[in-house]
Amino acid sequence: MSEKTPLLSGQGGYGPVPSGSGYPPQGGGYPPQGAYQGGPPPAGAYPGPGQPQGGYPGAGQPPPAGAFPGAPPAGQYQGGGPPPQGAYPPPQGAYPPQGGAPPPAGSVPKYSGDMPNDDVMDDPNAAESQPTAPPMEKMDQIGGYSNVGFNANVLPPPSYEDATKQQPPAERQAIQNVPTITEQDAREALLNYVSQNCCYGKGAAEDLKFTDLKSTSAFHYTLETFGEGRSTCWAYEPYTGQMIDGPQNGTAPGPWDIAASPPSLFQDYVQHFEVPHTASVKPCHDCFSSGYVRCHRCFGRGRVRCSSCNGSGHVTRYHNGEHRREHCTWCHGDGRRQCYTCHGNGMVICKTCGGNRNLKCYIKLTVTWKNHVNDHIVERTPLPDHLIRNVSGQIAFEESNQKVWPINHFHEREINEASMRLIQNHLFPTERVLMQRQRVRIVPVTQCMYKWKNTESDFYVYGFEHHCYAPNYPQTCCCGCSIL
Ligand SMILES: [Zn+2]
Ligand SMILES: [Zn+2]
Ligand SMILES: [Zn+2]
Structure with missing residues (x-):
């Protein structure tokens, strides 16, 4: 699952955290007092509009004509010059002059x-041509994010104190035990097993004499560690007039200072956030802010050679x-025809900005709960161990913290020993551990020994579902078996 949502205000929504176990921990832990919580910064910290930090980055001048295969000649360049000082942030739609909407249909430039x-x-x-990321050198310098590129950059969490002291709990849950099965249960389980194997005869299951039922228990220990990882990268999208929260609004919070809560514990989830105060509007680098690029089909000529006559017209x-020379009916003897992709204009809408001429660039935070x-x-x-994993049993012990x-x-x-070893190995240095859970299940296993005719053998019944494992069943091919 992946979903983009606006930044949460950091209030509530954490889910079923047992009270007292405390995430975020109270005091001394995470987050530090006064850390950014996604809400408005404290009064006084806000630099306010009209004090642009570097202002609009302007993106400079277009390269000399001819340097870029799709570049319109100099002079046709639209937009891109820096606005007058103090004009930032722009009123919606005012800057960039043509921003916010694709050019109207019918106005495609030649x-x-x-x-x-x-x-x-x-x-x-x-x-x-496919959308391309803007050049890195055009990206703003954002404090704390100087190493961010267009690929995900994983950020290990800052060191933090565990919410729990590493002390064994004073009182632990008692271990519970499991019921045993009867001879009738065992026979029913075997008959059910036989009925699922079309070639097996059920006579043996009906007639066998039990000599002993040995009840044992299998133990299934599970450890879960629910961690949160964070990564950042530059991202861009067409600028259609949406809100721009740039550096002039304040200092960008650190990637681990942004409040984010998983929708539920112990479930994988990915969520994306825009890091506050990192956004800006840039002229699209791919189309030099014109909204159009050279047509990929006719390479800008607006016409192509007729594929029916190879351009000869006949x-x-x-x-x-006899051989006769005729006019090509496809191009009416012209040898060329209009390009269907650009309708003769030689230009098509730019994929990078979607024809909007400008891009919104911002730092994207990706939070991954695993x-x-x-x-x-x-x-x-002798029952194969893995069969225990998927049947039910008694939860003898469960603890989360x-x-x-x-x-x-x-x-x-x-x-x-397994609990000790797995806990020691459950270290995820690039993640913050939010919650752990360990559990022991006791799964009943009964070894059923029997005699049938001259055969002495056994089978196993396991799990509350009474699943059966009988690899030595004596009647595996019934009389008159005619299965293809
Ligand atoms: Zn033709
Ligand atoms: Zn074309
Ligand atoms: Zn573009």
Whole structure:
């Protein structure tokens, strides 16, 4: 899932955090007192409009004509000069002069830049130019974000105190036990298993004599660590007159100072934010703020060679035993025709700005919530361990906290050791740990020993669902089996 939302005000919305476990922790922890919370900065800190920090970056002059294949000649360049001092921020739609809306239909300028000397062969599948990121040197210098490029830059969290002291909880939940099964349960489980295998005969399951049922327990330990990662990059989008929150509104908050809450705990989620006070409007670099670029199909000529007659204007046809030269009906003998893509103008709408001539550039913060899950299974019969993972059992123990303490009181030592080891290994240096959860499930496993005719064998019934595992079932091909 991914969703772009406006910056939250930092109030509420965290979800089911147990009271007292405290994220954000109270005092001393995160966030530091006075840190940016997404709300308005304190009075006095706001520099106010009319004090532009560097003002509109202006983007300079277009390059000399001919330097860029799609560049209109100098003189046709529209917009891009810096506005008068103090004019920033612009009233909506006032600057850039043509900004905010694509040029009206019918006003497509004629292409007059570089183009091939002759019409090109028509290729309806000629590759369109794709949107490109603005050049890095045109991006504003934003305090604290000087290393940001157009690719995601992962930012490890600043060091912070854990909300919980690393002490074992004074009182821990008691470990619960699981019920055992009867001979009737075991036989029903086996009959069900046999019925799911079309070639198996059910006679053995009906007639076998149980010699022993050995109830054992499998233990399934799971550790989850729910972490938050943050990365930033420059982003751009067509400028259509939307609000611009630039550096003149204040200092940009640090990437870890922006309040963001996951929609729910222990679930992966990605959310994007615009970092406050980093936005600006730049003339589109791809079309030099004209809204149009050279047509990719006719390379600006507005016409292409006729593909039917190869540009000659006539075709040779064989008719009544002789070759005859005829006018090409496709181009009416002209050898060329109008380009269908640009309708003869030689220019098409710029993909980068969508024809809006200007771009909004800003630093984008991407917050990624990830649930890391690892587990360990203790199962001591020949039943394959992985079968335990997907059946239900008794939750014998469950604990969640910002950092959990390894289990040390479970009667199965291997579970205590697995808890210790997995917790030690659950370190994610590029993430802030928001919450951990550990859980032990006890899954009943019954080894059912039986005698049938001269065979002595066994099968296993496991999980509250009474799933059956019987690899040695004696009647695996019933009489008269005719399955293709
Ligand atoms: Zn033709
Ligand atoms: Zn064209
Ligand atoms: Zn453009």
